[in-house]
Amino acid sequence: MSAPALEVRGLEYAYPDGTQVLRGADFHIHPGERVALLGPNGAGKTTLVLHLNGILTPDGGDVTVAGLAVQPRTVKEIRRRVGIVFQDPDDQLFMTTVRQDVAFGPANYGVTGEELDRRVMGALTAVGMAGVVDRPPHHLSLGERRRVAVATVLAMNPEILVLDEPSSNMDPASRRELADVLAGLEITLLMITHDLPYALELCPRAMIMNHGRIVADGPTAALLGDRELMSANRLELPLGFDPSLARPERLPAP
Amino acid sequence: MSAGHAHALYVHGDSRVHALPAHVKLVALLIVIVAVVATPRERVGVFAAHAVVIIAAAACAHLSPRFIGGRLLIGAPFLAFAVLLPFVGGGDRVVVGALSLSVGGLWGAWSVLVKGTLALAASVVVTATTPVPALLTGLGRLRVPVVITEIAGFMVRYLEVIAGEMHRAKVAMAARGYQPRWAWQGTALATSAGALFIRSHERGERVYDAMLSRGYQGRLPQLGATAATRADWARALALPLCAAAAAALAVIG
Structure with a gap:
């Protein structure tokens, strides 16, 4: 089998106030896989994500991205390889126009001129947002800002796309539009979400995180169908939702 | 609004x-x-x-x-x-x-x-x-120090976000019957301004993380100057x- 796109081994981390958040997280993701990371609030999911590109430095364990270990001297290349889309697009979109925001990442890696324009328009086209290129980000709707946030990361040609709760607070139509965009991308994907039907629809594989560890890893439908596992980890399916009855044509191939 | x-x-x-x-x-x-x-x-x-x-x-x-x-x-x-x-x-x-x-x-x-x-x-x-974005890039082109145009740019970007948070806080207070008339009744308003300051500071940290994640190394790239x-x-x-x-x-x- 190919080398993992992302490998996390024995990751441990405590915040400066002493709160232990990660207690030996272990998993790996192969190129092209789409994986959902599920778990209750406070399980350490967002903290884990901040380790994937060296924003946080672990107290123990290590992270490897496509064969390159996350270390202070590799961190620049790691951040190009791991594209993180943060939960609040107002944190992700900080420049004064959409064009500048999407150009920010590639420009930091020395891309300029026509190639930069091409990257910006290519990424915005991939998320269906080419029409807002000269608008200020704060004039867009939440759904539009989420898609632009995905474009800011795609413009860097990452190896793996990491999304932190991409469907939160979105109306059903925007949620659907974002799902269509994500389903159309040919990229390795790690998606943190509390939206279990979204996880089932987009990700053939899921992992459950609790108390700073990965406590389950397997096919999404199987995990969601395991009532004991779900309730032990404070996960609940929406009322009336049965993963075994989800329409097969909408589910991704395993 | x-x-x-x-x-x-x-x-x-x-x-x-x-x-x-x-x-x-x-x-x-x-x-x-x-x-x-x-x-x-x-x-x-x-x-x-x-x-x-x-x-x-x-x-x-x-x-x-x-x-x-x-x-x-x-x-x-x-x-x-x-x-x-x-x-x-x-x-x-x-x-x-x-x-x-x-x-x-x-x-x-x-x-x-x-x-x-x-x-x-x-x-x-x-x-x-x-x-406004063009004015900022224009100032950059005129060699106004980058740190000043960057601060002005972030201010433009986040003024509405923070004003929106303040507005929501005021609406939430009004919804619970808070209608200050005199200065000494403004304690709750002042407290919410303090909370807003802390939240803005935390947002600043998250924005900085988002910048680092896309390769920021202390200098914004110069974009969009004509x-x-x-x-x-x-x-x-x-x-x-x-x-x-x-x-x-x-x-x-």
Whole structure:
């Protein structure tokens, strides 16, 4: 089998106030896989994500991205390889126009001129947002800002796309539009979400995180169908939702 | 929403003034302001010439006198100060009706009034024809220190976000019957402002993480600056240089 796109081994981390958040997280993701990371609030999911590109430095364990270990001297290349889309697009979109925001990442890696324009328009086209290129980000709707946030990361040609709760607070139509965009991308994907039907629809594989560890890893439908596992980890399916009855044509191939 | 609109200054249009690169317009504005400020206050005719230059620029930009007049109201509080000068000034006095006014104070008031109004009118023409992001890249092109344009850029970007949070906090308080009338009833408002400060600080940290995640290493890349042609410079500077020439003649003569 190919080398993992992302490998996390024995990751441990405590915040400066002493709160232990990660207690030996272990998993790996192969190129092209789409994986959902599920778990209750406070399980350490967002903290884990901040380790994937060296924003946080672990107290123990290590992270490897496509064969390159996350270390202070590799961190620049790691951040190009791991594209993180943060939960609040107002944190992700900080420049004064959409064009500048999407150009920010590639420009930091020395891309300029026509190639930069091409990257910006290519990424915005991939998320269906080419029409807002000269608008200020704060004039867009939440759904539009989420898609632009995905474009800011795609413009860097990452190896793996990491999304932190991409469907939160979105109306059903925007949620659907974002799902269509994500389903159309040919990229390795790690998606943190509390939206279990979204996880089932987009990700053939899921992992459950609790108390700073990965406590389950397997096919999404199987995990969601395991009532004991779900309730032990404070996960609940929406009322009336049965993963075994989800329409097969909408589910991704395993 | 009561939140300020960061782009409220800009008026959409396709005039020649709109089309000029921002840094060229900023240089033109600077020349006009220096010319206005340098003109001796006694040369009333030269101020009339400056006014003609600014009105001509506004006409080229398809901005109506009514619009400019409305925007000039923002200067009213500063000009109100000038009204006091004839009463408190020293030196020779002149009697107008029942009032005894200082001659020096009257000239001082006129000077503040005319220079303030003309400089403000020129600024209105530039800000109404240039979007804020373009003004910031224009300032960057004019070698204004990056740290200043970056701070201004973040301010523009997050002013509405923070004003929106403040507005929601006020609505949430009003929804629970909070309607402060007097200053000493404003404790909850002050507390929420404090909470807003902490939240903005935390947002700042998250934004910084998002910047690091996309390869930020302490310097924002320079994006989106448009180059100016000689024709742009000639078009933009024609009127301001008339004002500068009038001011120079007034100073020499």
